[in-house]
Amino acid sequence: MSKYFLHGSLNAIEGKGGELADLLLEASRLVADAKGCSLYLISIDEKVPETVWVTEVWDTKEDHENSLKIEAVRSLISKAVPLLAGQPQRGHELSFLGGHGIS
Amino acid sequence: MSKYFLHGSLNAIEGKGGELADLLLEASRLVADAKGCSLYLISIDEKVPETVWVTEVWDTKEDHENSLKIEAVRSLISKAVPLLAGQPQRGHELSFLGGHGIS
Numbered sequence: 569m570s571k572y573f574l575h576g577s578l579n580a581i582e583g584k585g586g587e588l589a590d591l592l593l594e595a596s597r598l599v600a601d602a603k604g605c606s607l608y609l610i611s612i613d614e615k616v617p618e619t620v621w622v623t624e625v626w627d628t629k630e631d632h633e634n635s636l637k638i639e640a641v642r643s644l645i646s647k648a649v650p651l652l653a654g655q656p657q658r659g660h661e662l663s664f665l666g667g668h669g670i671s
Numbered sequence: 672m673s674k675y676f677l678h679g680s681l682n683a684i685e686g687k688g689g690e691l692a693d694l695l696l697e698a699s700r701l702v703a704d705a706k707g708c709s710l711y712l713i714s715i716d717e718k719v720p721e722t723v724w725v726t727e728v729w730d731t732k733e734d735h736e737n738s739l740k741i742e743a744v745r746s747l748i749s750k751a752v753p754l755l756a757g758q759p760q761r762g763h764e765l766s767f768l769g770g771h772g773i774s
Contacts, residue, residue: 573714575678575726589768596770607772609728611676611765621765623678623726625712625772662714662724666696668703669710669728669773
């Protein structure tokens, strides 16, 4: 059965890209223990440093949505919101078939 | 130091999406031993099954480019080319900062 793959970005206000990336790296440590989380990667585009990219693989979409209800994750999200420039867009949802490097 | 992250897609001709995905899954097994390859994931968009997505993390861009010179990888690429609809586009290049789930 394929897993749930999500690749999306968050835009920070001017000068806050680094701070947002740090928060999302912290989030990656939190969701490491969340049910069904296989991958939660943080990347940036050097040409657009205010945009932080999150690439995730979860056993199911439901596992992903449940992770957003975890108290510590909700608290991180509330810290991130003031750093954001505009509404976050839903990421690109794919079905993960397999590959190398993921547990 | 950040790693090299690449997220891109290949478009198959009508009815060949599955075959292309299988070839890329085979490629993921090959590059598992290539220098600097941390991640090589294959995904599809259920709504656009002819498009196969590849998400990669390498220690360096050079490691990624060197992998394309490996004989077995070149042979797989030559099998994939007849399945493609048009020229492959360069993927989205990012700097991978960190996260969960990657060795």
